[in-house]
Amino acid sequence: QVQLQESGGGLVQAGGSLRLSCTVSVSGRTYSGYTRAWFRQAPGKEREFVADISFTGRSTSYADSVKGRFAISRDNAKGTVYLQMNSAQTEDTAVYYCAARSTYDAGLGPDSYEYWGQGTQVTVSS
Numbered sequence: 001q002v003q004l005q006e007s008g009g010g011l012v013q014a015g016g017s018l019r020l021s022c023t024v025s026v027s028g029r030t031y032s033g034y035t036r037a038w039f040r041q042a043p044g045k046e047r048e049f050v051a052d053i054s055f056t057g058r059s060t061s062y063a064d065s066v067k068g069r070f071a072i073s074r075d076n077a078k079g080t081v082y083l084q085m086n087s088a089q090t091e092d093t094a095v096y097y098c099a100a101r102s103t104y105d106a107g108l109g110p111d112s113y114e115y116w117g118q119g120t121q122v123t124v125s126s
Contacts, residue, residue, distance in 0.1 A: 002026050002115045004098045009120030012088050016124075020083040022098030022117055030079035035104040037113060038072065038083045040094035040122075047097065047110045053081060054104035061106035065091070088124045095119040 008020040020038070024031045037052035051062045051072040060072055069088075074081040081098065099113035 001028075002031070002100070004100060004115055004117035006096065006098045006117045006120040009096060009122045011123045011125060012085075014088060014090055014124055014126050016088050018085045018088060018122060020085070020096055020098075020120060020122070021080055022082075023078065023080045024100055024115075025079065032076035032079045034100035034102065034115070036072075036074060036081035037099045037101075037108070038081075039097045039099055039110055039113075040092075041097070041119075042094040045094075049107060049109060050096070051083060052104070052106065052108070059104055059106065063107075085122070090124050090126050092122060093124050094122060096122050 003025045006022045012018045038050040039047050040050050041047040049063050053060045053072045053074055057074050069086050071084040097119045098117040100115040101113045
């Protein structure tokens with residue numbers, strides 16, 4: 001059984017920073033594998049790609065809307081992927097979801113991901 005658990009969401013002022021974390025466990029044990037990604041969904045909008053990272057961490061990709069502001073990274077020893085959000089904008093307000101899949105291919109949409117977390121709310125105030 002694969003489980004993804006996000007944390008780190010909350011309220012941040014515009015221009016501020018926030019770091020999201022997502023840990024994957026398989027049958028109750030922390031798991032270091034899988035391509036990982038972050039998606040987000042704002043009220044009334046479709047879920048959209050934010051960033052992804054390969055198992056080794058050598059390959060990453062970003063949505064144009066967050067490029068240069070957000071950074072995805074991973075610590076395989078902890079089975080955890082991070083999303084560092086800098087220069088936050090009100091348009092970044094959304095529920096952020098962590099996702100995982102077996103192989104890496106940059107910028108895939110949500111339908112390509114097998115495993116999902118429950119989501120964490122990020123609200124950016126003006």
